[in-house]
Amino acid sequence: MAGFVNVRRDVDDKFYRYRMPILLTKIEGKGNGIKTVIPNMSDVARALSRPPTYPTKFFGSELGAQTSIDEKNDRFIVNGAHDATRLRELLDAFIDKFVLCGACKNPETDLNITKNEMIVRDCKACGEHTNVDMRHRLSTYIIKNPPPKKSKRSKGGHAEAPTPPRANGDNGADGEDGDEAAGSDDELTKRIKAEAAELNADTELAKEDWSADTSPEAVKARISALQSGVAGLSVSNGADDDSDEDADSPYSQLGRWVEENPNSSAVDVYKKVQDLGIEKKHKAVQVLAQALFTADAVAEIPKYVAIFAKMVSSEKHQKSLLGGIERLAGVSYPELIPAIPKILMEFYQADVLEEEVIQQWGTHVSKKYVDKDTSKKVRKASEPFLKWLEEADDDDDDEEDDE
Structure with missing residues (x-):
């Protein structure tokens, strides 16, 4: 089984509360038919509270490669041979651009599309609404394929991996200036x-x-x-x-x-x-x-x-x-x-x-x-x-x- 890493890999605090599975890759095919399969894309995307199609399309955009998505059979493919290290670096870039709050760098955000078709990261930790880079090709894809509307309220901590909770008070602050909110519960969660x-x-x-x-x-x-x-x-x-x-x-x-x-x-x-x-x-x-x-x-x-x-x-x-x-x-x-x-x-x-x-x-x-x-x-x-x-x-x- 794959291990887990911090959603923000620049945070080395082992008690950082937001975790995700390590992105895995598998090379299939030969010659012109070679492709990179991401077998645990659904699990990674779930930890980030984003549809798995978003990071897959992001990879394709950044690598200039075609992507193939079969959500029914949980198959997410990027054409060409790409090593895991490179895709993990691109995943970090995706998280920074489309997951982390632009103000507090907390991953506890939802993507909302405004009436004038702007994509906003709604942070549940600090309450800020920060825009994503609309010039990126993925932004156009998100506008055409908006995230599914949640049928239930956000309960806080939705970017955490399914690991047992730690003792009360252990919020796993990473110690960096401006990131205190990333390790604490928002008011809705506390309530x-x-x-x-x-x-x-x-x-x-x-x-x-x-x-x-x-x-x-x-x-x-x-x-x-x-x-x-x-x-x-x-x-x-x-x-x-x-x-x-x-x-x-x-x-x-x-x-x-x-x-x-x-x-x-x-x-x-x-x-x-x-x-x-x-x-x-x-x-x-x-x-x-x-x-x-x-x-x-x-x-x-x-x-x-x-x-x-x-x-x-x-x-x-x-x-x-x-x-x-x-x-x-x-x-x-x-x-x-x-x-x-x-x-x-x-x-x-x-x-x-x-x-x-x-x-x-x-x-x-x-x-x-x-x-x-x-x-x-x-x-x-x-x-x-x-x-x-x-x-x-x-x-x-x-x-x-x-x-």
């Missing part, structure tokens, strides 16, 4: 984190008795419920392209492996998923949600969230993840039910769960993963988070009206 910490603290749900029976018999019953849930995934999920319903199905194997290796790293878990050939299956997401976490799920999610960010690629995957969360809290660890808002917040802030999917799930009781009463309890527990989403939406609408 969201504060509200997330307070979610469901004073609700009626928190006053209910959600304590779990810790007797050997009760623990054994919960383990049996988890195992039966994993073994019967294909039955509970309805028709699917995988019909394994026995204990030897890859999903059952994955569940057992996770239970037998409780301290495995995120890399080890994902390798196991790949070994079983189910890294693209939505059921695998459900199994991991059930098997990876314990009653301390809120603290454990950051350790494994990168796996879900890698595997969750559709609405169906998101629903399977929510189904796994239902079984985790509703069946295995009932004491987790009051923590549902915080669990949802963890996955939401990591861009694993989308706002619309969460809202639809939270307002529609289902017997697909758990019984109806348990489904109601879990969704009722999510109400503080759903309310927060609605209120934040209203705030955004008001800000847009003001603008």
Whole structure:
């Protein structure tokens, strides 16, 4: 697997909070058909919060080479043979021109296109709006292919790689004059984190008795419920392209492996998923949600969230993840039910769960993963988070009206 580097490679602080995968290259073909494939362009672009087409086109423009883009199959190609070092230097140039804030040099920016077709970097850290160089050929491409509109609000830190967060207060300032904002949370992020910490603290749900029976018999019953849930995934999920319903199905194997290796790293878990050939299956997401976490799920999610960010690629995957969360809290660890808002917040802030999917799930009781009463309890527990989403939406609408 590729390592990670600072988004700003001129910053050598190992605690710098904005990270991205090292750009990889692969030379294919011979003679006039030789080309450079960038196998992890999507991952790099995701860390920069930019469409992968932008840096690919930037490379082609700077090198005077044709590019070939197949987003469906995740293929990003620059014609000709170009070594990784050269492309990494060009990526630094792209980041400087189209990612970093022109004022504070923080990568926490969004690209906006104004009415007079100017491209502006909207910085979430310092609040400045700085123009990009409209003379560059990529600017014309961006105008014709604007970045997709975000369906959810910026949650701060969107340029970070999916690595576990460090202790509070470790903002990783790089120590250079004028870059203090690059290592600190913006006001919106601070507000969201504060509200997330307070979610469901004073609700009626928190006053209910959600304590779990810790007797050997009760623990054994919960383990049996988890195992039966994993073994019967294909039955509970309805028709699917995988019909394994026995204990030897890859999903059952994955569940057992996770239970037998409780301290495995995120890399080890994902390798196991790949070994079983189910890294693209939505059921695998459900199994991991059930098997990876314990009653301390809120603290454990950051350790494994990168796996879900890698595997969750559709609405169906998101629903399977929510189904796994239902079984985790509703069946295995009932004491987790009051923590549902915080669990949802963890996955939401990591861009694993989308706002619309969460809202639809939270307002529609289902017997697909758990019984109806348990489904109601879990969704009722999510109400503080759903309310927060609605209120934040209203705030955004008001800000847009003001603008």
